[in-house]
Amino acid sequence: LKLGVLGENGSEGFDATGSDRDELFVSFFRSSWPYFRAHRGSTFVVLISAEIVHSWHLENILMALGCIFLCFLQDISLLHGLGIKFVLVPGTHVQIDRLLSERGCEPKYVGSYRITDADSLDAAKDAAGRIHSVIEAKLSPGPSLNGIRRHGDNGRWYDGVGIARGNFLAAKRRGVVEGTDYGYTGEVKKIDVHRIRERLNQDCIVLLSNLGYSSSGDILNCNTYEVATACAMALGAEKLICIIDGPILDGCGRLIRFLTLQEADKLIRNRAKQSQTAANYARAVAPGDLPRVACDDGSNGAATVMSANGKASSSPSVWAPRFQNGVGFDDWNGLWNSEQGFAVGGQERLSRLNGYISELAAAAFVCRGGVQRVHLLDGTMAGVLLKELFQRDGVGTMVASDLYEGIRMARGSDVEGIEQLLLPLEETGTLIRRTREELLQALDSFIVAEREGHVIACAALFPFFEEKCGEVAAIAVSPECRGQGQGDKLLEYIEKKASSLDLETLFLLTTRTADWFVRRGFSECSIECIPEERRKRINVSRRSKYYTKRLLPDRSGIRL
Numbered sequence: 110l111k112l113g114v115l116g117e118n119g120s121e122g123f124d125a126t127g128s129d130r131d132e133l134f135v136s137f138f139r140s141s142w143p144y145f146r147a148h149r150g151s152t153f154v155v156l157i158s159a160e161i162v163h164s165w166h167l168e169n170i171l172m173a174l175g176c177i178f179l180c181f182l183q184d185i186s187l188l189h190g191l192g193i194k195f196v197l198v199p200g201t202h203v204q205i206d207r208l209l210s211e212r213g214c215e216p217k218y219v220g221s222y223r224i225t226d227a228d229s230l231d232a233a234k235d236a237a238g239r240i241h242s243v244i245e246a247k248l249s250p251g252p253s254l255n256g257i258r259r260h261g262d263n264g265r266w267y268d269g270v271g272i273a274r275g276n277f278l279a280a281k282r283r284g285v286v287e288g289t290d291y292g293y294t295g296e297v298k299k300i301d302v303h304r305i306r307e308r309l310n311q312d313c314i315v316l317l318s319n320l321g322y323s324s325s326g327d328i329l330n331c332n333t334y335e336v337a338t339a340c341a342m343a344l345g346a347e348k349l350i351c352i353i354d355g356p357i358l359d360g361c362g363r364l365i366r367f368l369t370l371q372e373a374d375k376l377i378r379n380r381a382k383q384s385q386t387a388a389n390y391a392r393a394v395a396p397g398d399l400p401r402v403a404c405d406d407g408s409n410g411a412a413t414v415m416s417a418n419g420k421a422s423s424s425p426s427v428w429a430p431r432f433q434n435g436v437g438f439d440d441w442n443g444l445w446n447s448e449q450g451f452a453v454g455g456q457e458r459l460s461r462l463n464g465y466i467s468e469l470a471a472a473a474f475v476c477r478g479g480v481q482r483v484h485l486l487d488g489t490m491a492g493v494l495l496k497e498l499f500q501r502d503g504v505g506t507m508v509a510s511d512l513y514e515g516i517r518m519a520r521g522s523d524v525e526g527i528e529q530l531l532l533p534l535e536e537t538g539t540l541i542r543r544t545r546e547e548l549l550q551a552l553d554s555f556i557v558a559e560r561e562g563h564v565i566a567c568a569a570l571f572p573f574f575e576e577k578c579g580e581v582a583a584i585a586v587s588p589e590c591r592g593q594g595q596g597d598k599l600l601e602y603i604e605k606k607a608s609s610l611d612l613e614t615l616f617l618l619t620t621r622t623a624d625w626f627v628r629r630g631f632s633e634c635s636i637e638c639i640p641e642e643r644r645k646r647i648n649v650s651r652r653s654k655y656y657t658k659r660l661l662p663d664r665s666g667i668r669l
Contacts, residue, residue: 149192151347156337159200160354161488198337204236221452225293273308280321295329297449300343332452339450342478343434352488357506373473390470476510519555526564530585566595618653631656
């Protein structure tokens with residue numbers, strides 16, 4: 110039996126039978142536990158590009174793509190059963206163009222928008238109806254019952270997956286722009302956050318159409334990306350996931366696994382002269398440094414000011430644009446952009462002359478609006494959603510606004526802040542005492558987390574290059590910031606730093622915090638595992654415990 114095993118090191122096939130197969134299954138299931146906990150209860154907005162949606166009915170050589178799409182819907186159903194809340198936004202433009210061609214009409218685009226005349230609107234309604242029917246049909250049955258009856262009978266087994274549709278999208282006519290009448294083309298006016306959340310809390314998958322409804326009762330054809338990005342920001346979703354028809358590659362043909370918001374922003378701005386979508390992004394988000402962001406809570410139209418790691422900030426002293434559902438972005442002095450989402454489409458996207466720069470622009474726009482993670486996934490890859498969400502490095506491209514926000518190497522001006530963090534732990538004996546001189550001498554090895562000019566956490570990495578290992582030391586977080594994941598961010602940063610230095614293992618000495626490190630992958634070891642140079646300086650009277658962790662190969666693409 111040939112098995113494909115997904116683990117931290119990627120996908121690998123090999124022969125296994127009997128007990129080997131059982132052990133592999135148990136190992137993979139246990140390794141997925143942290144991801145189950147991390148994703149359960151989260152809200153993911155999933156945009157399925159029209160090219161992927163269109164593949165479900167293709168025949169002959171492209172039939173495999175259709176099978177992949179149907180399996181993708183099964184994976185959505187599986188993850189829904191694990192407690193993830195999904196809003197699905199399927200694309201329709203390929204189907205619309207196909208229907209128009211069959212009816213002897215020609216599709217028309219200006220910029221990122223379709224000109225929607227009466228024939229195009231009819232095609233849009235037909236396409237949306239067909240696509241939604243297929244998605245509902247494939248999601249409704251729920252999981253297979255094959256083999257499960259041996260565990261007893263249960264009425265829940267026969268319940269399908271609930272799908273909710275409705276008039277969740279309020280739209281307004283795009284109207285006449287620079288002399289072009291866009292007809293029945295709409296722009297997002299507001300997302301009905303309350304009713305979407307109500308359906309999600311009733312254990313339904315929400316299927317959000319790109320057809321919006323105006324205040325005068327008209328049906329308007331909206332841009333799918335604009336709908337999905339507006340929905341993700343309005344809901345305050347944990348993730349926007351875009352299922353597209355290919356991977357995001359660099360100039361050498363290698364997968365781009367990770368981009369910070371700053372990196373994506375720079376990349377898009379550099380293409381503004383070649384790409385109309387990139388130029389639209391540059392105009393929409395305004396020039397200048399990247400600000401902190403905010404997301405709407407959907408309850409009263411007001412936004413909570415957020416730092417880039419998603420934590421509420423009580424101080425609005427630093428300028429931060431706020432996203433308000435139904436209003437747009439506010440710069441504290443009035444609206445500088447009333448757009449609810451970011452439109453992607455038109456001839457530029459259809460031609461792919463600028464690759465996937467349009468999708469990257471939408472991802473960066475959403476990150477600015479408070480969504481911390483955007484994943485751009487190749488929908489032609491079987492099982493892409495599971496591979497991305499349940500492996501450390503994933504298989505797609507992630508754009509993130511907050512991964513190591515505020516974390517940097519220490520400077521001379523940080524010494525006093527570091528001392529204030531370490532002193533309480535030194536007094537309780539948790540950490541060894543360091544003099545000011547010792548701290549200054551080791552300062553190049555310290556890493557700090559900074560918030561609004563104050564050092565709120567610190568840690569140190571002391572490398573031993575000959576032994577290819579490094580010591581983790583002096584992890585401390587200020588009391589008011591504990592429980593916010595700062596220690597985990599520092600430890601992950603240290604692991605990335607160690608990998609970049611070609612270190613293979615980390616070790617530490619501890620008297621009081623062993624449980625915290627064990628839960629993060631460290632295991633107890635003997636003193637012989639510590640480099641000899643470091644052993645000579647150990648104060649054995651402290652009776653410290655020794656822990657080590659082997660670093661896995663880093664394929665995440667995340668750079669420090």
